[in-house]
Amino acid sequence: MQSxxxxxxxxxxxxxxxxxxxxxxxxxxxxxxxxANPNFIEPRNLIRVANSAAVPLTLAMGMTFIILxxxxxxxxxxxxxxxxxxxxxxxxxxxxxxxxGWLAVLxxxxxxxxxxxxxxxxxxxxxxxxxxxxxxxxxxxxxxxVYMLGGSAVRLMDESIRGLALTRFLSLPLAVWVALAAFxxxxxxxxxxxxxxxxxxxxxxxxxxxxxxxxxxxxRIYAFGxxxxxxxxxxxxxxxxxGQSNATIADGRLFAAVTAVVVxxxxxxxxxxxxxxxxxxxxxxxxxxNGMILLGISPYIQQTVQGLMIIAAVALSLDRLxxxxxx
Amino acid sequence: MENxxxxxxxxxxxxxxxxxxxxxxxxxxxxxxxxxxGFLTGETLALLLSNTAVLFILxxxxxxxxxxxxxxxxxxxxxxxxxxxxxxxxxxMGFAAFPVAILSGLGFGLLSGIVHVRLRxxxxxxxxxxGGVVAGIALWIANGRAxxxxxxxxxxxxxxxxxxxxxxxxxxxxxxxxxxxxxxxxxxxxxxxxxxxxxxxxxxxxxxxxxxxxxxxxxxxxxxxxxxxxxxxxxxLSSGSPSLANQLLLPAIAxxxxxxxxxxxxxxxxxxxxxxxxxxxxxxxxxxxxxxxxFAENVIFGAVLIGAVAITIDxxxxxxxx
Numbered sequence: 001m002q003s004x005x006x007x008x009x010x011x012x013x014x015x016x017x018x019x020x021x022x023x024x025x026x027x028x029x030x031x032x033x034x035x036a037n038p039n040f041i042e043p044r045n046l047i048r049v050a051n052s053a054a055v056p057l058t059l060a061m062g063m064t065f066i067i068l069x070x071x072x073x074x075x076x077x078x079x080x081x082x083x084x085x086x087x088x089x090x091x092x093x094x095x096x097x098x099x100x101g102w103l104a105v106l107x108x109x110x111x112x113x114x115x116x117x118x119x120x121x122x123x124x125x126x127x128x129x130x131x132x133x134x135x136x137x138x139x140x141x142x143x144x145x146v147y148m149l150g151g152s153a154v155r156l157m158d159e160s161i162r163g164l165a166l167t168r169f170l171s172l173p174l175a176v177w178v179a180l181a182a183f184x185x186x187x188x189x190x191x192x193x194x195x196x197x198x199x200x201x202x203x204x205x206x207x208x209x210x211x212x213x214x215x216x217x218x219x220r221i222y223a224f225g226x227x228x229x230x231x232x233x234x235x236x237x238x239x240x241x242x243g244q245s246n247a248t249i250a251d252g253r254l255f256a257a258v259t260a261v262v263v264x265x266x267x268x269x270x271x272x273x274x275x276x277x278x279x280x281x282x283x284x285x286x287x288x289x290n291g292m293i294l295l296g297i298s299p300y301i302q303q304t305v306q307g308l309m310i311i312a313a314v315a316l317s318l319d320r321l322x323x324x325x326x327x
Numbered sequence: 328m329e330n331x332x333x334x335x336x337x338x339x340x341x342x343x344x345x346x347x348x349x350x351x352x353x354x355x356x357x358x359x360x361x362x363x364x365g366f367l368t369g370e371t372l373a374l375l376l377s378n379t380a381v382l383f384i385l386x387x388x389x390x391x392x393x394x395x396x397x398x399x400x401x402x403x404x405x406x407x408x409x410x411x412x413x414x415x416x417x418x419x420m421g422f423a424a425f426p427v428a429i430l431s432g433l434g435f436g437l438l439s440g441i442v443h444v445r446l447r448x449x450x451x452x453x454x455x456x457x458g459g460v461v462a463g464i465a466l467w468i469a470n471g472r473a474x475x476x477x478x479x480x481x482x483x484x485x486x487x488x489x490x491x492x493x494x495x496x497x498x499x500x501x502x503x504x505x506x507x508x509x510x511x512x513x514x515x516x517x518x519x520x521x522x523x524x525x526x527x528x529x530x531x532x533x534x535x536x537x538x539x540x541x542x543x544x545x546x547x548x549x550x551x552x553x554x555x556x557x558x559x560x561x562x563x564l565s566s567g568s569p570s571l572a573n574q575l576l577l578p579a580i581a582x583x584x585x586x587x588x589x590x591x592x593x594x595x596x597x598x599x600x601x602x603x604x605x606x607x608x609x610x611x612x613x614x615x616x617x618x619x620x621x622f623a624e625n626v627i628f629g630a631v632l633i634g635a636v637a638i639t640i641d642x643x644x645x646x647x648x649x
Contacts, residue, residue, distance in 0.1 A: 072451065072452070074451075122633060126633070126636075126637040127637075127640075127642055128590075128633070128636045128637050128640055129590070131398070131451045132590055132632070132633070132636045133633055133636075135400075135577070135580070135629075135632065136629040136630065136632040136633035136636075137629060137633075138629070139577045139625040139626070139628060139629035139632075140625070140626045140629035140630060142625055143622060143623055143624060143625030143626035143627075143628075143629065144623075144626055146622040146625070147620050147622040147623040147626070150622070151622050254455075255455070255459050258452070258455065259459075262452075268448075268449060268452055298467055300463060300466035300467040300470070300471055301463050301464075301466075301467050302463060303459045303460070303462050303463035303466070304459065304460045304461075304462075304463030304464055304467070305463070306459055306463075307455075307456040307457060307458070307459030307460035307461075307463065308456075308460060310452065310455070310456035310459070311442050311446065311448065311453070311456045311457075314446065314448045314452065314456075315442075315446040315448065
């Protein structure tokens with residue numbers, strides 16, 4: 001089995017082919033679902049797909065930079081729920097008298113960015129692996145937001161923030177445009193800034209990058225801060241879409257984000273893949289979920305399918321097979 | 328500066344690392360005893376131990392995985408699935424539902440292990456993925472709801488809530504699990520191999536140890552113990568639910584690390600996990616006692632986890648910390 005996999009995925013030509021595999025999967029998926037249920041291709045359904053892809057896309061943008069580093073951020077749900085909590089409690093709501101409008105959005109994104117920076121600083125200063133740090137930070141964030149919300153749901157009454165989900169521009173909800181803006185920002189950061197290059201270099205080989213003059217600690221802290229920023233934007237979008245914030249607003253988001261990044265073809269070892277891959281990954285995950293609903297498959301199975309997709313995607317990326325020690 | 332290095336080298340000594348948690352536990356007991364004399368006797372002690380039992384069984388499973396240098400993030404999903412299977416099957420199968428539920432844990436533990444070693448996926452991603460698979464299956468079986476164990480099924484679960492000579496059966500089960508795990512780690516070939524793999528994988532490999540098999544067994548044990556914990560939890564609450572154990576992942580991992588088992592593997596054991604689980608339980612009770620909001624508990628556990636990892640981790644083992 002192992003030799004078969006190696007044979008299947010080795011060689012330059014196949015390597016090139018492999019880069020397009022996620023795109024091929026996406027196209028085939030769309031074709032199959034359309035054949036099974038032509039409703040899929042209707043504009044109304046496609047808008048629905050775009051709408052449900054908005055939050056995962058924004059989240060996955062942040063996660064991409066972390067995975068490119070070869071690290072992982074498990075604090076997605078914590079950071080996101082803190083952002084949702086802050087925006088709901090500071091904007092007009094049914095729990096207190098605050099009404100800071102769009103300042104609440106800024107505060108929410110700032111709070112989430114701080115949480116990301118905290119993860120980055122903690123792991124570089126204490127020198128502990130990112131998955132342990134962010135596991136702790138995940139529950140710190142979650143505990144904080146549940147505590148502040150008092151364990152109940154608080155409704156968001158600010159009409160302009162709610163407009164992110166309800167107002168449409170060119171027949172797409174504003175949330176989709178925000179997600180596209182986040183995507184553009186991520187593209188610019190990855191391909192046109194020094195920081196983006198440094199992230200790729202660190203993921204490709206940390207010791208070599210350090211010898212070449214990259215400051216690994218600083219880049220890592222910035223990357224986690226940047227991820228926190230994207231999680232914050234996603235938290236605000238989720239609060240606007242749901243119209244409230246509660247303890248479970250971020251449930252399952254970590255999973256969807258990791259699936260999207262990995263299925264898109266970004267290697268868990270770091271240094272390979274990127275934001276464009278993740279866009280394809282998010283579309284695969286969202287369209288599959290949408291297709292399963294159209295085909296009448298129990299939505300509860302979605303996580304199962306996503307889990308199997310992570311395993312399959314990681315298994316098919318060849319570079320892992322050369323690794324001696326995997327922990 | 329010299330003092331700092333001294334303290335550091337003191338912490339690095341494994342003997343001291345093993346003694347700190349025990350000292351902390353004794354200190355906590357003294358504090359609780361002073362704050363509320365007689366708290367740790369009779370019924371309240373039995374309640375404390377019963378509440379610790381499930382956490383301890385879960386944590387013991389993870390201990391096996393952490394000892395080999397991995398991590399299992401799927402235990403809460405496996406435990407929840409076991410609770411759902413038990414609740415679903417009790418009416419039709421009676422007592423036989425117990426082994427079926429526990430075997431499901433064994434199966435998914437094996438799956439995690441095989442995915443991890445065969446496909447060379449890092450354990451935290453492999454178990455994150457299998458955890459998702461399991462959570463989806465649990466939701467599907469339970470149709471997204473909590474299943475109450477009705478009167479007919481409760482005949483078979485009542486024994487778990489009873490006491491033998493004043494000691495709750497749950498506590499006895501936990502002690503049995505702890506003892507067996509202790510013996511496995513100390514006196515079987517697999518146990519010794521586990522420590523060797525955790526201490527240095529390439530050295531263990533060179534010494535002719537079947538590293539892959541050792542790892543798969545560790546994950547299988549973790550899954551099985553998670554399922555046992557889920558079954559006990561379901562019996563105690565008379566209900567199974569796809570999110571029953573979701574709140575237990577962090578305390579379980581925290582119990583292992585706080586007890587003094589290093590996240591880098593090769594150092595630690597079940598005894599330390601027992602101490603860690605008791606610390607977590609007493610801290611939890613202490614927090615409600617002092618008046619810390621129950622919702623804020625996770626904040627403290629998260630911080631404790633990070634702190635404990637920072638103290639116990641063996642940095643010489645990881646060249647590049649990612």
